[in-house]
Amino acid sequence: MEIRPILSALMRSKVSMILIGLQVALTLAIVCNALFIIGQRLDLMKRPSGMNEADTFTISSIGFGQSFDVQSTINADLNLLRSLPGVVAAAPTNAFPLSNSGWSSGLSLAPGQRTSTANTAFYFVDASGVSAYGAELVAGRDFKPEEISFRTPNDEVMPRVAIMTRALARQMFPDDSDPVGKSFYFGGEEGEPATVIGIVDKLQAPWVSASMVENTLLLPSILTGGSSSTYLIRTEPGRRDEVMKDVEEKLATANRGRIVRGLRSMEERRSQVYAEDRAMTIILGSVIVALLGITALGIVGMASFWVAQRTRQIGTRRALGATRGDILRYFQTENFIITTVGLIAGGVLAYAFSLWLMDRYQSPRLPWHYVPIGFVCLWALGQLAVLGPALRASRVPPAVATRSV
Amino acid sequence: MFSYYLQLGLRSLRRNPILTALMVLGIALGIGASMTTLTVFYLMGSDPIPWKSSKLHYVQLDNWSPDEGAGSDDRPPDQVTYRDAVALMTAAKADRQAAMYKISLPVQPENPDVKPFIALGRATYADFFGLFEPPFAYGQPWGRDQDAQHARVIVLSHDTNETLFGGVDSVGKTVRMDGVDYTVVGVLAKWELRVKYYDLTNGAFNNPEEFFMPFTTAIETKRRSTGNNSCWRSPGAGWEAYLDSDCVWIQMWVELDSPARVEEYMAYLNSYVEEQKKLGRFPRPLNNRLPDVKQWMADQEVVSRDVEVQVGLAFAFLVVCLINTIGLLLAKFTRRAGEIGLRRALGASRRQVFMQFLIESGVVGLSGGLIGLVLTGLGLVAVRSLYRQYANVTHLDWAMVMTTIALAILAAILAGLYPTWRACRVQPAAQLKM
Numbered sequence: 001m002e003i004r005p006i007l008s009a010l011m012r013s014k015v016s017m018i019l020i021g022l023q024v025a026l027t028l029a030i031v032c033n034a035l036f037i038i039g040q041r042l043d044l045m046k047r048p049s050g051m052n053e054a055d056t057f058t059i060s061s062i063g064f065g066q067s068f069d070v071q072s073t074i075n076a077d078l079n080l081l082r083s084l085p086g087v088v089a090a091a092p093t094n095a096f097p098l099s100n101s102g103w104s105s106g107l108s109l110a111p112g113q114r115t116s117t118a119n120t121a122f123y124f125v126d127a128s129g130v131s132a133y134g135a136e137l138v139a140g141r142d143f144k145p146e147e148i149s150f151r152t153p154n155d156e157v158m159p160r161v162a163i164m165t166r167a168l169a170r171q172m173f174p175d176d177s178d179p180v181g182k183s184f185y186f187g188g189e190e191g192e193p194a195t196v197i198g199i200v201d202k203l204q205a206p207w208v209s210a211s212m213v214e215n216t217l218l219l220p221s222i223l224t225g226g227s228s229s230t231y232l233i234r235t236e237p238g239r240r241d242e243v244m245k246d247v248e249e250k251l252a253t254a255n256r257g258r259i260v261r262g263l264r265s266m267e268e269r270r271s272q273v274y275a276e277d278r279a280m281t282i283i284l285g286s287v288i289v290a291l292l293g294i295t296a297l298g299i300v301g302m303a304s305f306w307v308a309q310r311t312r313q314i315g316t317r318r319a320l321g322a323t324r325g326d327i328l329r330y331f332q333t334e335n336f337i338i339t340t341v342g343l344i345a346g347g348v349l350a351y352a353f354s355l356w357l358m359d360r361y362q363s364p365r366l367p368w369h370y371v372p373i374g375f376v377c378l379w380a381l382g383q384l385a386v387l388g389p390a391l392r393a394s395r396v397p398p399a400v401a402t403r404s405v
Numbered sequence: 406m407f408s409y410y411l412q413l414g415l416r417s418l419r420r421n422p423i424l425t426a427l428m429v430l431g432i433a434l435g436i437g438a439s440m441t442t443l444t445v446f447y448l449m450g451s452d453p454i455p456w457k458s459s460k461l462h463y464v465q466l467d468n469w470s471p472d473e474g475a476g477s478d479d480r481p482p483d484q485v486t487y488r489d490a491v492a493l494m495t496a497a498k499a500d501r502q503a504a505m506y507k508i509s510l511p512v513q514p515e516n517p518d519v520k521p522f523i524a525l526g527r528a529t530y531a532d533f534f535g536l537f538e539p540p541f542a543y544g545q546p547w548g549r550d551q552d553a554q555h556a557r558v559i560v561l562s563h564d565t566n567e568t569l570f571g572g573v574d575s576v577g578k579t580v581r582m583d584g585v586d587y588t589v590v591g592v593l594a595k596w597e598l599r600v601k602y603y604d605l606t607n608g609a610f611n612n613p614e615e616f617f618m619p620f621t622t623a624i625e626t627k628r629r630s631t632g633n634n635s636c637w638r639s640p641g642a643g644w645e646a647y648l649d650s651d652c653v654w655i656q657m658w659v660e661l662d663s664p665a666r667v668e669e670y671m672a673y674l675n676s677y678v679e680e681q682k683k684l685g686r687f688p689r690p691l692n693n694r695l696p697d698v699k700q701w702m703a704d705q706e707v708v709s710r711d712v713e714v715q716v717g718l719a720f721a722f723l724v725v726c727l728i729n730t731i732g733l734l735l736a737k738f739t740r741r742a743g744e745i746g747l748r749r750a751l752g753a754s755r756r757q758v759f760m761q762f763l764i765e766s767g768v769v770g771l772s773g774g775l776i777g778l779v780l781t782g783l784g785l786v787a788v789r790s791l792y793r794q795y796a797n798v799t800h801l802d803w804a805m806v807m808t809t810i811a812l813a814i815l816a817a818i819l820a821g822l823y824p825t826w827r828a829c830r831v832q833p834a835a836q837l838k839m
Binding site for chain 1: 424427430431434435438472473511513521522523582583584629638639640641642643644646647709710711714715718719721722724725726728729731732733735736739740788791792793823
């Protein structure tokens with residue numbers, strides 16, 4: 001392919017070339033960084049919570065008046081819930097994954113240790129807790145009914161046995177392959193340590209954007225803050241919605257001295273807790289589509305203009321023996337050259353954007369492969385956009401050369 | 406002359422509808438994207454109480470652990486302890502002061518048709534109403550004496566009064582909450598805040614509370630905060646120990662009418678903390694802060710990083726759209742060299758040609774701006790459905806509408822400058838030869 005005539009023609013319309021090149025450069029830089037951000041958000045959103053989210057929901061109750069007895073209400077509610085058809089497991093709890101609300105604190109290895117070894121979320125549950133979360137117990141044992149007691153947030157002494165997630169165990173006891181039976185302390189407490197009796201494979205903390213999101217400690221107590229209680233209910237597969245309705249109605253009629261609220265499936269919670277991340281992916285996605293569209297239209301517009309401007313030259317070339325294919329390739333090669341120059345500048349710009357994002361928002365560095373993939377996509381886009389005008393150019397009859405415009 | 410050029414411009418745009426549509430669409434898309442994000446950014450970050458935001462100061466005391474700071478960059482905790490809040494309220498060194506925390510209470514309506522419900526409320530002091538100036542529909546705030554008496558009084562929001570009393574003047578009536586009767590002393594008119602700046606810790610885009618009651622009453626009835634609570638060491642057993650602990654769960658605001666008063670108040674805070682140090686509290690170096698409303702909003706990153714990135718991206722997109730428009734205008738104007746040559750030969754000056762083509766660019770900008778305005782409206786609807794909590798910061802106001810159109814015209818004229826300049830340099834002789 002004869003590059004020299006193309007180059008010399010381009011040099012005559014430098015400004016147009018620079019404009020298209022700039023557009024391609026900016027498009028590449030924005031698309032690469034936006035795609036990278038979308039990828040990061042999708043990674044966040046697809047992390048499993050460790051729960052059986054499809055079949056599980058939560059509901060809360062808040063009693064009012066002096067005569068309300070929270071402990072007997074919880075016992076009655078649990079008996080009721082466990083007797084309902086379709087319920088596989090029901091447990092009282094203070095917190096659960098994807099809710100962004102809960103209790104966290106530090107754990108340590110030595111009594112009176114000043115800085116904690118690991119931070120973790122606390123889930124206070126009874127003996128059905130692990131089953132209600134749908135978590136998988138991979139070592140040790142579950143809580144026994146006789147280990148369960150009621151407690152309030154003002155109680156000082158924590159339970160002496162606990163089940164932890166594998167991630168928390170790895171952070172607490174990095175050198176031990178079997179953490180079951182190991183001792184630890186809460187905060188800076190002294191005296192007798194608590195013991196790990198079981199390990200669950202995975203169960204996220206409530207805060208999805210926290211660095212300690214995989215650290216969770218299950219404790220055998222029913223935590224009652226004032227007159228409220230919350231239940232986690234897992235149903236037989238496919239029966240969740242029907243059981244949800246049933247539970248709301250039965251709890252409300254079982255006790256008129258309270259308000260039943262907060263009926264929500266875990267799937268609904270997942271969509272709410274990641275709403276901002278999903279919004280970001282949708283917004284960035286729309287910007288990418290619009291940007292590619294505008295750039296493609298820009299190339300179509302400029303190429304059409306050039307074709308119109310050079311109609312006579314094309315006719316002359318055809319008359320001197322150039323084939324249709326020659327004309328087609330001429331415009332395609334021209335587009336390839338402009339796009340390539342733009343892409344090289346855009347590659348530099350993409351890394352500059354990435355550096356700025358790293359500096360301003362501590363975001364991770366743009367992985368190198370985004371830029372070459374962007375190159376291929378924009379080359380393809382450019383060739384596609386130029387195809388229409390180039391085909392039109394190739395159909396210019398040689399006779400045009402003889403007419404005066 | 407202006408209207409003639411306008412006519413010429415419109416005619417020329419009609420002559421080449423596809424090219425024109427491409428230019429207008431490009432500007433409209435760029436303007437729509439950038440104005441949508443800019444509106445959210447501007448409404449989130451704008452001053453929620455401009456007439457006194459520099460006089461309202463948030464109190465931060467560093468009572469955190471000797472081993473690690475409460476926040477990054479050595480920031481003190483974003484709330485204060487009960488004992489410090491009460492000490493500052495008792496000293497009353499500011500022009501106005503209010504400690505506050507978030508509560509939720511079950512409401513038992515007298516009307517049997519209204520089911521009991523949970524209401525979110527704020528336990529605070531009488532000065533709250535003077536500090537943040539919520540509008541009253543009926544009655545008035547409770548007084549400082551009622552703070553001291555732990556009075557069973559309540560101020561209802563407009564909506565709560567609608568629910569409980571059908572919107573009539575309910576001052577003097579009682580509301581039963583969790584078995585206790587409270588007398589209504591005031592009812593607010595509709596109070597909508599873009600940013601709930603007085604409690605950024607528990608959700609900057611939440612709505613104001615459904616009721617307000619004295620802080621002292623809430624403490625006497627042992628109401629725990631339903632908002633954020635942080636402790637760096639175990640508070641110990643029981644309610645009294647919790648009140649006496651180093652756990653932070655209260656927000657504290659003061660009004661200081663001049664920079665000199667701010668300095669005085671800071672000096673008072675420092676001497677208070679020095680006193681407390683003698684009692685063995687406040688193990689960290691002195692680190693008290695008194696950010697005003699805007700500073701506090703910046704510290705708490707009310708305008709989220711996502712929104713900032715979106716604004717940056719949208720403007721980069723606008724630049725691409727403009728480059729696109731420059732290219733297309735260039736193509737369009739170059740094709741009309743013959744017409745320009747003819748006009749020049751017939752006596753039009755370069756200046757006149759320049760004006761004619763600039764006005765044509767302006768027409769493109771105006772059309773793009775009008776369509777962009779529609780796109781901005783649609784964009785805001787989309788943002789509202791994507792981020793439910795942003796309902797109060799996704800509205801176009803007149804300032805933003807005017808900005809949109811001005812930005813579009815400016816953008817199109819900027820884009821038209823170079824092509825216009827090129828058009829003016831056409832030599833009449835070269836064009837008329839044929």
